[in-house]
Amino acid sequence: MTITIGQRAGLDTIPPYRQGAAPKAVDGLAPFKLSSNENPYPPLPSVVTAVARAASGIHLYPSMSADALAAAVADRWGITAGNIAFGAGSVEVASQIIHAVTNPGDQVMFAWRSFEAYPILATVAGAEPQPVPLTPDGGHDLKAMAAAVTARTRVIFLCNPNNPTGAVLTAAAVEHFLGTVPPDVLVVIDEAYLHFNDHPETAVGVELFRKHSNVVVLHTFSKAYGLAGLRLGYAIGTPELVAGLRKVAIPFAVTALAQEAGLASLQAERELQDRIDVLINERQRVHSGLLEAGLPVRPSGANFLWLDTGVHTEDLAGLFEENAVSVRVFPGEGIRISVGTAEANDRVLAIASQAARLLPRHH
Template sequence: MSTPGFTSEVETVMVHQRETISRLPAYKQGATAGDSGAFKLSSNENPFPPLASVTRAIASALGEIHLYPSMAVAELTDRIAARFDVATENVAFGAGSVEVLSQLIHASAGAGDEVIFAWRSFEAYPILVQVAGATPVPIALTDDECHDLTAMAAAITPQTRLILVCNPNNPTGAFVTTDELHAFMAQVPADVLVVVDEAYGHFNRDASSAVGIDFFRRYPNVAVLHTFSKAYGLAGLRIGYAIAPTAVAANLRRVALPFGVTELAQRAALASLDAEAELSVRIDEIVGERTRVLSALRASGWRVTDSQGNFVWLRTGDGTDRVNAVFTAEGILARAFPGEGLRVTIGTPEQNDRFLVAAAAALLPVTV
């Protein structure tokens, strides 16, 4: 007996889907080690386990997961506003800074609008722009892996609605200086929003680097993106925020996924803010390992630029697949961008030592 309204044959009529979406590449998560014994250094994750105080904060909320979280993220909003001396109306949260970035794009740009960003930079930038129906305008990096702010300024048109500045840049680790960003802002129309994405800001130790909050205070068309995923080690809980002009932040809340920031994430973020002294020690250890890894890479023959992120960038060009194969054989899972290079996260000393062995092995057949 057939069920009314259903057919037993395979449907031949395709429901309407946006053609643009079907052409988009899916965001690629870093390779997973599984039971292989390999070290996963492909996702820029914090190598340290959660702090005990953070684990306790999460556990204390488990008995309430049948309830919706605070959609306003009220307590955490107050803490962030006080921390940066801004109004609560300037703070908007989301499920990771990438979700807040999506909010920024949807609130600012649509069909016929343009969004400018450096390339290569964060892989999600062009995907999110196209999902919003806008046009991505990628601008090639300079030869030393930095944002080409001169070219980015020249690319501004009447259709430009948003400019993304990743500082330090993912995956190259290069940064934008204060003087460079001021000179750039002088060329940006007042009605174009500039977003300073500081997902890796805690690892940036160069005193000449631009600091997003300083530019937010100076310019009415600047927003800043922060995350709890990297330095705070809450990648699995998904929580990030923007500090933005009042009208922009209000629109972010309008386009945000309702109840997107879980109570577990909110409790963990609050506990992390309470434990910043302890977390700072961990960040210092990662920065110290980054310095050691860069030095060892250069000593073994690699030509690498400095990084201010929790990762290093190897510009391997056409040799990327070969080098990545060596890394995989040596038990290192890196983030490969075919034809361009590899990004390798700074892990524990043991993980970094194995990476350095793999990097030396990759240089044996052909010097990159």
């Protein structure tokens, strides 16, 4: 007899998290994965050495306080170790925030479309997602978000730059927003793509955190530092919030390998900056090329570009697939293309030159 284990109410309404697809194999073409906003560079040799050294200790549990890494992160941002809570990627830290702050039925607000984990994490934690549509140009509609705050809204995510549209929130806009939301609502500034954001007027999470006790900042080692596979991210928040995050965190989720790799990456920041500079230049090159090809590409402060292709999205997606490039496709909405190596980006531009004929001319 098969016994069916019951599931909690509502579980079947939670969409599974979709990982960026692998590229399709096409004869004669090198495949490129531009669907997950990963860093296209391999890890730095100093980082590989640090991880290899840490490998000899993997029969032991990692340090839960991650003291050495916490000291380095604190030093990097001019804060204290008591302001930092680590997790297995910033997505786990986002989950900690919702678990630590919300009661069942409380609301978690975010712009939509934004990072697809937000509604999933909120629902899993027993909270209610509160999506607020983006402005037509792909930015946060902060006015609508402020107006949508209810007595049950406990957490608001601001994604800067926004995944997947690349739009940047200015410091002035976020300061104004913080002046309009109740001071007991926690505002999370998710800066996963911070290092690629060269917008002169951008909001800067750490500066906002210093001025506002209801601000918490999310950083990750997955993108600019190139450690997506090791899972390391952190929150910068008040000591009270951080103490709560540590309580709801899964014990030992941050491995010693991740801690050592994070430390080595902070020590190699100058070397990593050269790569970041190249990726920013490549983003500008691809952006210009896509515009010249007549495609509806948005300005971006991140390591990806957004094509606002609407109803033409699937036609265009097919072209990428045929050319061995995987991108993130949002049917009926648009396509997000990560910035890759120069070779991968050249392929994107070659696809773009064929793609324009599928679309009405962009103005």
